[in-house]
Structures are given as structure tokens and as C-alpha cells.
Amino acid sequence: MAQSNLQQELRKKQPFDSLEQAAILNILRTSDIFHNQFGKLFREYGLTPSQYNVLRILRGEGKPMPSLEIASRMVQVVPAITGLLDRLQAQELVKRKRCTEDRRVVYIEITPKALKLLKQIDEPDLELHRKLIGHLSKDELRELSRLLEKARTSLTSASSD
Numbered sequence: 001m002a003q004s005n006l007q008q009e010l011r012k013k014q015p016f017d018s019l020e021q022a023a024i025l026n027i028l029r030t031s032d033i034f035h036n037q038f039g040k041l042f043r044e045y046g047l048t049p050s051q052y053n054v055l056r057i058l059r060g061e062g063k064p065m066p067s068l069e070i071a072s073r074m075v076q077v078v079p080a081i082t083g084l085l086d087r088l089q090a091q092e093l094v095k096r097k098r099c100t101e102d103r104r105v106v107y108i109e110i111t112p113k114a115l116k117l118l119k120q121i122d123e124p125d126l127e128l129h130r131k132l133i134g135h136l137s138k139d140e141l142r143e144l145s146r147l148l149e150k151a152r153t154s155l156t157s158a159s160s161d
Helices: 005-009 019-043 049-061 067-073 081-090 112-133 138-159
Strands: 094-098 106-110
Touching: 005 019, 019 049, 019 112, 049 067, 049 081, 049 094, 049 106, 049 112, 067 081, 067 106, 081 094
Parallel strands: none
Antiparallel strands: 094 106
């Protein structure tokens, strides 16, 4: 049987143990490549992908948000949201405000400096998306998203039980 592209990329002599293993390794390999490309882009602007994600969430919401709500919306789970917010605050990209009704709740607000930074990143970010998967047709992109969402459903339905 002919080797798969991934098998050749990884210089794996034996076939994968299952189609599921090959598919997951393909997802992980692709994710790693994409993550590295976006990490490189965001570093040019002094951000990590997680910091960019926080700022993107805040800009999209358009108003201050509780820190735990931001954490729940992150693309990648961040174990230490407080440290991440500390670094963004040190860069003057977010401000913190304690809730007056419940002192345990901290609201995070995006600053004008962060909005200006995001505006600079918007076009290079879109361009990188196009570079990475712009060669796929609209139908292929929809199908890819559908299949990835379907693959996650076994986890999301199991975790809500």
C-alpha cells in the first residue's frame, strides 16, 4: 500500500495503526504548522496567540467582560488567565475593574491602544488565513469546518453529561 503524505512527512516506515490515528495526527500536524505561523505573525506585534485571542474577544464584545467569561471563549484553553491578563495590563492593552456588587468578579476592558494594535493586525491576519487555506474552495472550507465540528461533538456532548 502506498504511503500517505503524512506518513512521508513524518518519515514513518509502518502504516498508521488506524484511520482514526492518521486523521488525528493530520489534524495535530496541521494545527502545529498553523499555530507556528500565527505565533510568528503575532510576535511581530508583541503578542502571543492567546493575548491576541483575548483582545479579539474583547473587541468583538464591545464592552468590558468578566475575566472568566473571556477564559470560557478562548480558542485554546489557557490555564492561567490571570497571568495572561497581567501581561496585557502591563502592556496597557487592557484595564481591570472590580465589580462593585461582587468583589470576586473582575471586568476586563480593552484600551484604545489595543484597538489601534488590532487594527494594524487585521489585514496581515486575514492575509495569513488566505495564505494557509485560501487554496481550498468555499465548499471545501465549509465541509472542513463541518467535519471538524462533527469530530468535536463526541467530546462536547460527553462533557455536558
